[in-house]
Amino acid sequence: MDVGKVVGLRTLSGWIRRWSLARQMLALQIVVVGVTVAGGVVLTFLQTSELLVEEAAGKARAVTVSVADSPSVLAALGDSAVLQPYAERVRQETGVDFITIMSTGGLRYTHPNPAQIGRPFLGTIAPALKGETFTETYTGTLGPSVRAVAPVRDGDGTVRALVSAGITVEKIGVRLHGQLAGAALIGLLGLSTGGAGTYLVGTRLRRQTHGMGPGELRRMYDYHDAILHAVREGLLLVDDAGRLTLCNDGARELLGLYGEMDGRHVTELGLPPSLTELLATGENRTDEIHLTGERTLVVNVAVVRSGNRSLGTVVTLRDHTELQSLTGQLNAERGFADSLRAAAHESANRLHTVITLVELGRAEQAVAFATAELRAAQQLTDRVVGAVREPVLAALLLGKSAEAAERGVELMISPDTDLDDIGLDERDLVTILGNLIDNAVDAAMAGVAPAQVDVRLLTDESAFLVSVADSGPGLDAATAREAFRRGWTTKGDGRGLGLAMVGQAVRRLGGTIDVGRGPGAVFTVRLPLRGKGDS
Structure with missing residues (x-):
């Protein structure tokens, strides 16, 4: 080339x-x-060309056979003066271009051009002499034509003459x-x-x-696919009918989704009710906290619009499970600090009392007062540390005791409490026990005096048992079922998260939680120990 x-x-x-x-x-x-x-x-x-040729051949054959079978033709053989007018009349009536009547030797008796009469016929006649009627395309005096040739027989069947009729190719071409x-x-x-x-x-x-070429679309798809699989954050696209159109790897992991999800309605994904309701509303939401079976998620929802028409929503999910656990631990530390502050405040008051008694010359009373206060504090510490040999939980109970006392609630440790190092996640244990005590203190303050909270911690051969009871008004069965839902609270502000996090931590550790009465609410948590019994 x-x-x-x-x-x-x-x-x-x-x-x-x-x-x-x-x-x-x-x-x-x-x-x-x-x-x-x-x-x-x-x-x-x-x-069309083939059909017109076939039509012309059929018409020529029909005219030829009709003329050959005419008795007047057989009677006037050899007499051109009779045959020529007859042939021309038939030709004009039938619309063919020529009708030639000839002798068996091929000499014409008729022709559209009288000058050709008596001259040899141009074409094939051998099959007709044998008694056959046939068609062919041949070039004669009028040019190429589609023609038929038929024999003229007498009463004995002898071939006495031949007849040919045809239509020129030029005429077929015009059509x-x-x-x-x-x-x-x-x-x-x-x-x-x-x-x-x-x-x-x-x-x-x-x-x-958007006017992009195939290369740009391919690159955009490659980038889109790579980003969806690379980002750790979850991404969901939900159309305006509430059906999932996209779910990246991060969202599958965070929500525990498996198998084919595209095209399924959000109510068919098996998500927690609060999260399902959020995805189905199709409204803008910012940094909402939602709990799944084992995770704490921060959810953002943005509505996508084209003009005034909603195209659906883009949902992003961030895993804040670890952060929430650390926040819970930080809250516990703050509780400890508040407890120390409260203790320091009380100690300062008591120290001033002791100093004043000394200044007043009542040294014996000062010593007795200081000894009694030291004995009470030491008894509480000894009782907690002696019963709970898990350092984190012991520190938590001491801090919560001081905090409860400052709020006018007596936090009592059950005499049969006996706890060693149980090998469970400390952050989950702090989340469970700390939130249960906080809720129990709030409930006790809403009940009748004296406000009390009883805590019991035990281990048996297979499980760790936590029991927190309060002297508050208690919970009925319907309220108890709703208590572990995100947003539930006795304060009515819809921001409750503590018990929901307790339920999540219990599920994460494979345990169970029950709510009873006695006389207030009694929360009982059973957590299987690793390598023992339940797993």
Whole structure:
């Protein structure tokens, strides 16, 4: 191939590749429609030509046979003065181009051109002499024609003469051109319609692809797919009908989704009710805390709009389980600090009392007062540390005791409490025990005096048992079922999270939690010990 042509083709190919996808599709569709219409016109032309030839051959054969079977032809054989007018009359009535009556030797008795009478017939006559009627295309005095030749028989069946009738190819061509003009008009109409439809499709495709080319779309898809699989945050796309259209790997892990999820309604995903309700509302939300079976998630929902029409929502999920645990631990530390502050405040008051008694010369009373206070504090410390040999939980109970005392609630440790190092996650244990005590203190303050909270910690062969009872008003069965739902609180502000986190931590450790009465609420948690019994 010529080097210039190769360079030209490469230049054209590069130029086309730079087109947008819509323009490439438009060009391709126009070519396809054009080729299809052109092929249809050519096919129509060939079929019409074949049909017209077959029609001409059939008509010539019918006229030939009719003339050959006419008694008047057999009676007037050899007499051109009689046969010529008859042949011309039949020719004009039937619309053929010639009727030739000839002798068995091929000499014409009739012809549209009288000058050809008496001259030899131009064409094949051998099959007719044998008694056969046949058709052929042959070039005679009038040019190429489709003709039929038939024998003229007498009463004995002897071939006495021959008859040929035909239609010129030129006349067939005139009819064919008329048919072709109609087919071309229809093809042009089809091409115009196809082109208009292709243009409309291309315009819509250009809007949908924002005028980008295949390469740009491919790169965008590759980046899109890579980002979806790379980010740790969860990403969900929910259409305006509430059906999931996209779910990345992070969302599957955070929500525990497995298998094919695309196209499923959010109510069919098996998510917690609060999260399902959030996804189904289709409203903007910012940094909402939601709990799944084992995770604490921060959820953001953004509505996507095109003009005034909602296209659905984009939902992002961030895992704050560890952060929430650390926050709980920090709250416990703050509780310890508050307890120390309260203890320091009380100690300062008591020290001032002791100093004042000394200044007043009542040294014995000062010593007795200080000894009693030291003995009470030491008894509480000894009782907690002696019963609870898990350092973190012991520190938590001491801090909560001081905090409860400051709020006017007596926190009592059950005499049969006996706890060693149990090997469970300390942060989850702090979350469970700390939140249960906090809620019990709040409930006790709402009940009748004296306000009390009883804590009992035990281990048996297979489980760690936590029991927290209060002297508050208690919970009925319906309220107890709702207590571990995110947002539930006795304060009515819809921000309750403590008991929901307790339930989540208990599930994470594979335990159970029950709510009873006695006389207030009694929360009992049972956590299986690792390597013992339940697992």
